[in-house]
Amino acid sequence: MTASSAEWLRSQPTLTGTPPALDPSALPDVPERLFLEWLSAAIEAGVPEPLAMTLATVAADGIPDARTLIIKDVDRRGWAFAGSRASRKGEQLSLHPAAALNFWWQPVMRAVRVRGRIVEADAEESAADLAARSPSARAGIGPGEWVLWRVVPERVEFWQGAVDRRHTRIVYERTGESWTHRIVIGHTDNPPNGEISA
Numbered sequence: 001m002t003a004s005s006a007e008w009l010r011s012q013p014t015l016t017g018t019p020p021a022l023d024p025s026a027l028p029d030v031p032e033r034l035f036l037e038w039l040s041a042a043i044e045a046g047v048p049e050p051l052a053m054t055l056a057t058v059a060a061d062g063i064p065d066a067r068t069l070i071i072k073d074v075d076r077r078g079w080a081f082a083g084s085r086a087s088r089k090g091e092q093l094s095l096h097p098a099a100a101l102n103f104w105w106q107p108v109m110r111a112v113r114v115r116g117r118i119v120e121a122d123a124e125e126s127a128a129d130l131a132a133r134s135p136s137a138r139a140g141i142g143p144g145e146w147v148l149w150r151v152v153p154e155r156v157e158f159w160q161g162a163v164d165r166r167h168t169r170i171v172y173e174r175t176g177e178s179w180t181h182r183i184v185i186g187h188t189d190n191p192p193n194g195e196i197s198a
C-alpha cells in the first residue's frame with residue numbers, strides 16, 4: 001500500500017496505445033466522414049467495443065449527467081443513439097435538447113468529441129431501431145417508449161495522442177450548412193481554446 005491514492009494513481013500507465021499514421025493534408029470536408037474513417041480504423045485495429053460512447057446531458061438542476069451508450073448511426077443528419085423516453089436521459093433531453101458524446105479508442109490513442117443540439121427521430125425510425133434489437137432487449141418496452149435521438153453537431157473534435165505528447169486535435173466547426181476545420185498540435189494535454197494552428 002502506497003502513501004496516498006494520488007501517488008498510486010501516478011504510478012499507473014496512462015496514454016498508452018499506438019497511434020496510426022495521420023495525414024493532415026487529406027482530411028475530409030465534413031466530420032462524419034472522418035468519424036467513419038476513424039471508426040473503421042478502430043474496428044480494424046481490434047479496439048474492444050468501439051461503438052461504446054459516453055453521452056452527457058444536462059439535468060434539471062443544471063448539473064451534467066453522463067452514461068455509456070452505443071452509437072446507432074452516423075451521417076449528415078448527426079450521431080444517433082437510442083434509449084427509453086422514461087429514462088433519466090429521456091427526461092433530461094426533453095428538458096434540455098442538447099448533448100455531448102465522447103468516444104475513446106485506447107489501442108489507437110484516439111478520442112472523438114461531439115457537441116450539439118438534439119433532434120428526435122420520427123416514430124417510424126425509432127420503432128425500426130427497437131425492432132432491430134434482440135427479443136430480450138425489446139422485452140418490457142412499451143409502444144412509443146423507445147426513442148432514437150440525434151446529436152446535430154456544432155463542433156466535432158478528433159484527438160490523436162502522441163507518445164511524445166505532441167497530441168493532434170482536428171476541430172470541425174459548423175457555419176450554417178458548411179464546415180471548417182483546423183489542426184492544432186500541442187505539447188500539453190489540454191491546450192487553451194484558440195491555440196495556434198499547425
Ligand SMILES: Cc1cc2nc3c(=O)[nH]c(=O)nc-3n(C[C@H](O)[C@H](O)[C@H](O)COP(=O)(O)O)c2cc1C
Nearest residue numbers: 052065066067068069070082083084087088089090
Ligand atoms: C457498453 C454499454 C452500452 C450501453 N448502451 C446503451 C444504449 O444504447 N441505450 C441505453 O439506453 N442504455 C445503454 N446502456 C446503459 C446506460 O449506460 C445507462 O445505464 C442507461 O441507459 C440508463 O441511463 P440514464 O439513467 O441516464 O437514462 C449501455 C451501457 C453500457 C455499459
